[in-house]
Amino acid sequence: MAIIDPRTGNPLSAQPTPNDDAPAASTTAHVSRDDVIIELDASNIQQVLQASMQVPVLLDCWAPWCQPCKNLMPILEKLALEYAGAFILAKLDIEANPEIGAQLGVRSVPDVKLISQGGLVDSFQGALPEKQIREWLGRYFPAPAEAAPSPEEQAESALQAGDTATARAIYQELMAQYPEHYAYQVAMARVLVAEGRGEDARGVLDNLPPEERDAAPARGVRASIEFAEQALSSEEIAALGERDDSEARYQRALRQVADGDYDAGLEGLLALMKSDRAYNEDAARKTLLQVFDALGADHPLTVAYRRKLFALMY
Structure with a gap:
């Protein structure tokens, strides 16, 4: 299903190839929070679905007791403002609106659905890191021309500049937010290697699940430790x-x-x-x-x- 860019009226491809050079979103549009973020409930769901005929809606299904939801929501809100009207972020509390959640087929939260022209285009479940959410959005929308660097990009830039303290602090926060996203633990081990703390890095890698511990990224860091020792x-x-x-x-x-x-x-x-x-x-x-x-x-x-x-x- 084609998604319409509300700024140009042109369809956006839902099947880009890796070599697509999508045009960058305009940076001249300035939106307020109320312009692009709404609370969804029974009183306005039909209006929101009708609005999706013109502007894609990113539906964030969450619950107050869900900590991953609380980690995800600020990222989605940040992106909604950054994309400046390319889509509307609609937040649905499924505990307060169980009937709507059931109608939408929500079985666990967080559950994020992209709706356009009244129909479901795509969805993802779980609190994905910001980098992965940007990649997911990139299938459907041109990236903002002046997007703020993601935490991962900030950490990598700091590491390349030799600022291991900043890189370590960022990865510590990401590890706390996404404890099962093991790439952050591997990245933390890389930072520790850069700080000359090979044994600490080994300890991080040794605590990974076996399939992650034996995968190429972790092997690469472990090899760096061994090469550094030699x-x-x-x-x-x-x-x-x-x-x-x-x-x-x-x-x-x-x-x-x-x-x-x-x-x-x-x-x-x-x-x-x-x-x-x-x-x-x-x-x-x-x-x-x-x-x-x-x-x-x-x-x-x-x-x-x-x-x-x-x-x-x-």
């Missing part, structure tokens, strides 16, 4: 100066891998294989394979460098 410190790398022997080249590549600069590290290891295959009992090739395992078989760098390794060997 690698020379940054000061020791600097002390190598202009040395270009095999040991110096290997240690530089290992430090790059430990720091998460996988592309440079893999390139260095591959170059060492070309120049000195026998170095330290084929250490460059063995380390390449460890990095591949850490990144996962489907990672683009794994695919690219496996191909290069195969070409070099055969």
Whole structure:
């Protein structure tokens, strides 16, 4: 079912491809909370459904006793204001309106439904993190041109800038809000590695469910811990100066891998294989394979460098 952009009158595709370049939402529209967020009940549900013929409605079904609902609602309200009228956020308390909840087929909360032209377009259940909600909305609406960075983006930017304290604080809050979203725990382990707290990072990873503990993201962090333990410190790398022997080249590549600069590290290891295959009992090739395992078989760098390794060997 096509969704109509109320600002342009043009249909928005519900089946975008990853390469779609959706136009950014206009930043000239300014809306108030009352313009885009309403409380839904028996007195106005028919009006809201009728309004969905012109403006898509994001229906948030929640309950006062539901903590995940309380975590989700501020995110939806923030996005409704940010999208500036691309959709209306209608909040339905199913405890106060059980008949409406039953009619809508709500079996658990939070339950978020996208309604357009009087019909259900899509839905999701549970308190998804903001990044995933943005991705979900992105299937149907052009992103706001000046969207505020998500908490995940803020944490990653802080980590890249070396501000591990900020990144750690953000992930701690996200972990508290979404305890079963294990990607945040893996990200926290990455922050701890960046702080030189390898054992603490191992403790976080060891507490993951087995399927998450053995998955590629966690393996990658665990490998970073091991590489960091094996690698020379940054000061020791600097002390190598202009040395270009095999040991110096290997240690530089290992430090790059430990720091998460996988592309440079893999390139260095591959170059060492070309120049000195026998170095330290084929250490460059063995380390390449460890990095591949850490990144996962489907990672683009794994695919690219496996191909290069195969070409070099055969």
